[in-house]
Amino acid sequence: MSFTTCLPQEILEGIIDFLHDDRRSLHACSLASLKLVTASRHHLYSETTISFSKFQRLLLLLDAPWSSLANTIIRLVITGEENPKKSAQERLARKRALKLAGGGVRKEHVFDNPSRIHERLQRVGSVRLSGIPSNAIPDSFWALLAAMKGVKAVETHRIGLQCPLSFFRFVASLPLLAKLSISRPTISTGATRLVASRTRTRICEGGGVDFLLPHTGTGPAIQMPLLDLRRTSQLPTQDQSLHASTVAGISVLEWMLIQNPRPSVKTLRLNLDYEQEMLSLLSTYLQSAGSQVENLCVVLPSCITGLHNMPLIELSQITRIQHLHVEGLFTSHDTSTHILEPYFRGLFAQLLCPSSLTNPVQRDAEVAAPSPLISQLTFTLTVDAKNEASFFGMPDHTMLQTFTWFSLPEIIEEVLAPFPDVLRTLQVQLRVRMAGAVSDRDRLYSEDVIRGGVWKKFAEQGRTLRVGILPMLDREGDYDDSP
Numbered sequence: 001m002s003f004t005t006c007l008p009q010e011i012l013e014g015i016i017d018f019l020h021d022d023r024r025s026l027h028a029c030s031l032a033s034l035k036l037v038t039a040s041r042h043h044l045y046s047e048t049t050i051s052f053s054k055f056q057r058l059l060l061l062l063d064a065p066w067s068s069l070a071n072t073i074i075r076l077v078i079t080g081e082e083n084p085k086k087s088a089q090e091r092l093a094r095k096r097a098l099k100l101a102g103g104g105v106r107k108e109h110v111f112d113n114p115s116r117i118h119e120r121l122q123r124v125g126s127v128r129l130s131g132i133p134s135n136a137i138p139d140s141f142w143a144l145l146a147a148m149k150g151v152k153a154v155e156t157h158r159i160g161l162q163c164p165l166s167f168f169r170f171v172a173s174l175p176l177l178a179k180l181s182i183s184r185p186t187i188s189t190g191a192t193r194l195v196a197s198r199t200r201t202r203i204c205e206g207g208g209v210d211f212l213l214p215h216t217g218t219g220p221a222i223q224m225p226l227l228d229l230r231r232t233s234q235l236p237t238q239d240q241s242l243h244a245s246t247v248a249g250i251s252v253l254e255w256m257l258i259q260n261p262r263p264s265v266k267t268l269r270l271n272l273d274y275e276q277e278m279l280s281l282l283s284t285y286l287q288s289a290g291s292q293v294e295n296l297c298v299v300l301p302s303c304i305t306g307l308h309n310m311p312l313i314e315l316s317q318i319t320r321i322q323h324l325h326v327e328g329l330f331t332s333h334d335t336s337t338h339i340l341e342p343y344f345r346g347l348f349a350q351l352l353c354p355s356s357l358t359n360p361v362q363r364d365a366e367v368a369a370p371s372p373l374i375s376q377l378t379f380t381l382t383v384d385a386k387n388e389a390s391f392f393g394m395p396d397h398t399m400l401q402t403f404t405w406f407s408l409p410e411i412i413e414e415v416l417a418p419f420p421d422v423l424r425t426l427q428v429q430l431r432v433r434m435a436g437a438v439s440d441r442d443r444l445y446s447e448d449v450i451r452g453g454v455w456k457k458f459a460e461q462g463r464t465l466r467v468g469i470l471p472m473l474d475r476e477g478d479y480d481d482s483p
Helices: 009-018 023-032 034-045 052-063 088-102 114-120 139-146 165-172 193-205 244-257 276-292 304-308 331-352 360-364 397-401 405-415 420-425 440-451 456-460
Strands: 047-051 075-079 126-130 153-157 179-183 223-228 264-271 295-299 323-330 376-382 427-434 464-471
Touching: 047 052, 052 075, 052 114, 114 139, 139 165, 244 276, 264 276, 304 331, 323 331, 331 405, 376 405, 397 440, 405 456, 427 440, 440 464
Parallel strands: 047 075, 075 126, 126 153, 153 179, 179 223, 223 264, 264 295, 295 323, 323 376, 376 427, 427 464
Antiparallel strands: none
16 A cells, blocks of 8 residues: 555645655656645746747647646746857857748747637746847747736846837736846847837837736836846947847836836846936936835946046935945056046945935035935956056956055045944945956955955944955856845
8 A cells, every 4th residue: 555545645745845856756756646746746847947949848738638737837937048058050050040930030839729828827926038039039929928917026137129019018918917127138120229219109109008017007116126227248339329238228218117107126237338318218217216226236337438438327316225236347447546536426425325415405404314224335346457467477466456446445434424323334345356266365365455455444443344256257247146
């Protein structure tokens, strides 16, 4: 007699819960007894991750009348290619195959009973799309996602769009949507102003009923835990030929601005050298919803010319910031200290000081200024190969010995001097990226060099100073842990 017939169902489910991360054992249990099937398949398929190239296979499985996966999937994660490090020949062959299949867009599969698939995906409450190129997404894919009316959270990371309208229709069609995260989208249709203008005309001037979020004007604002509009490439382009990620950012901001109420962003990531059209839309959004931003990540331009031409973005509407992360610092920027020091003073004065400090009427009336909410500052520095010491083969930590850090410790103390309690509890994190393998000895020595340099006096005041030596990230920063 099988042990499953003797034990109560609660004990059997407890055993399955104990094996929640052992997929081989869970598969074996699901085949051993019908009493173990439900609990086993919950752990196996409640969060299903599948590459987009195999997504059709999942749909074929759900379309089968005998399928037992009905209403099992709760979180669906769809990624790009399984192996992103494919050879150039394989990628080229795949592109040619897609073009032969019909204009470079993946063929759409027609199912015999689409309603059955829709019914079996009604328990899906969370969808994440990651690393999917634009030529892989047919319109039927968005229609299928739109049929999942139980979705409450949508996350997108590095997805390419031929045109953003299909994506906006999908998001607006979800009646229970509460959270939406958008990270580094791109638009591939020429990446020109024409795409942005066409989107603006069809959404803003044409009424755009199909693009409005549910419960317009009556319900709470959609929460956006993350809005990452950083460029995939840090080299700014000419205004007449906007970068694909910048065009996507413009389209996303235009879509957000027609919503009522407007989505509430918690973590915002952006570049400091955007094109003028992007800056204008960003300023309009921050004027209405900037007070909801709690975490802000800003990226400096990597080239010296960009530093000289960088305007000071109006960010004073972000009044409740708790964590500020400054990316894009390079050791080669040390020659531009005369530019970055006044820039940081102006930037920190906007973000770290309440508006009452910059309002002459309130200041003259001696109105007590509220304390800023800032609790953490993070600075990411890259030790680049443009320094003479690196050119002659000297270790990276020798460059850190003379690095000035653009007088950041003094600027922070100066700006937060009226708020000693905030300054005392402030946490500062320094993230230093170095090329190549960094030995434990070099890592410890580099940390000692940083702590004994311009940050020494700052740390001696009893403040928290954390130093992390990190390997050089890939050019797109996929593994960045910014806020």
